[in-house]
Amino acid sequence: MPIKTKALQKTSPDAPFKVVEIERRDPREDDVVIDIKAAGICHSDIHTIRNEWGEAHFPLTVGHEIAGVVSAVGENVTQFKVGDRVGVGCLVNSCGECEQCQAGMEQNCLNGNVGTYNSKDVDGTITQGGYAQKVVVNENFVLRIPDGLDFDVAAPLLCAGITTYSPLARWNVKEGDKVAIVGLGGLGHMGVQIAAAKGADVTVLSRTSRKAEEAKKLGAHRTLATSEEEDFFKNHRGEFDFILSTISAQYDLEGYLGLLKPRGIMSVVGLPPEAMSLKLSRIVGGGKVLTGNNIGGIGETQEMLDFCAEHGLGAVIEKVNVDEVDAAYDRVVEGDVKFRFVIDTESFNN
Missing domain, CATH: 3.40.50.720 (NAD(P)-binding Rossmann-like Domain)
Incomplete structure (x- = not known):
């Protein structure tokens, strides 16, 4: 059964963000369901949703800096269990077979990877990103967030x-x-x-x-x-x-x-x-x-998270509520942020 979740969505480049209910796919046997605790705002989100990188597919939920907790797993999932601290970055799928994927560079998939949002998924639907309360992702594109990293400082690491x-x-x-x-x-x-x-x-x-x-x-x-x-x-x-x-x-x-x-x-x-x-x-x-250089593969992204935890590194962030995201976008463009905005997903409940 598809999973319903609250999300921030735009219906056009000039429309304000609105809290709506969207559907995530019915979890497959190799899927992980994640309760999102923090979602970073990336300048790529702004470029995409303002049609600065080509035509976006509206209505659209963006966000590829996702941190949260596993709330359910498919029957064939072996890498994660309920309660694990996890993250999702810019990719949610790739062919897994080409030489780039085999070399751990899924970001360069020769057959076309699937981005976390505004991308055509394997079933033909358009992916919706992490400005939401829940997301469903194939386990091979889920990262483990070390205990030493708080969700809000870890989320921007998935891209920045x-x-x-x-x-x-x-x-x-x-x-x-x-x-x-x-x-x-x-x-x-x-x-x-x-x-x-x-x-x-x-x-x-x-x-x-x-x-x-x-x-x-x-x-x-x-x-x-x-x-x-x-x-x-x-x-x-x-x-x-x-x-x-x-x-x-x-x-x-x-x-x-x-x-x-x-x-x-x-x-x-x-x-x-x-x-x-x-x-x-x-x-x-x-x-x-x-x-x-364009992001990194899944293995290298996990290596980065482990490195940051080992050395006590993390993004310097300012938290915003869901009703402050439009203003946060303007501030990013103006350079008025030190240094990343992160959406407090608890504010969906306010």
Whole structure:
């Protein structure tokens, strides 16, 4: 029997969020039913529901940063039991058979993965996300949240955490490496914590020095203000082994590549809306690497959660009730949040 649950939903990009009742699928034998305790607000949610990344399928419930407790399991579920603390990130299914899935990189499924919301599921329905009280997910796409992580600080890790952890792990950032994190927002504040926990010498690159004290508290060794120093890119040329760019605004790509040492690596996870130009000589000279990263696979996401619990890391959050989400969206766009919003799902009952 399908499961009914309260959820936040929009009927169009300009409509306000409303609390409605939606149906989750009748749990299958390999499904896990989760009572959601916290749901993070990601900028991707805003881009999607405002049709900034193509046409969304309305009515739509978004949210892919989900933390909660298992309330029921299908008869063939072996990995989880009722009462387990769990999470769900950006993916809820993939083919499981292609070379990418077999390598644990379900996010790159060659046959098309299934996103947690606004995605066509295997049964042809459109997936609905985590701004809700309950969700039903295949056990292979459920993560275990360690006891050391509270639900509200763990939820944003399912996107912001893995988005920054994955490139740092992929390129083997290690103790003593000189790492620059570009931007100190929802992504950047996690990148700083993770890089510092790996023993790197971490510098935050921000337009101004306004967030320098916050960066220091998160583990950064220094902050450099790119707009407050004349000849910034010239003065700091060749300083860094690794740069992680988390910003979504346009920037001087060639200037940042110049900050790398020879054979240095710049990984991009922020998505500026316009194309950028680049002379290939900027990477050929010095043998530099310019690369991108899109979340991580299920195994790597579990590795990230365990790493954060081991090192006492978590998102810095502000909790909001369901009737405050529209205002929270506007604040995210304006940069008025330190550093992630998380919806208190208990407020569905108010």
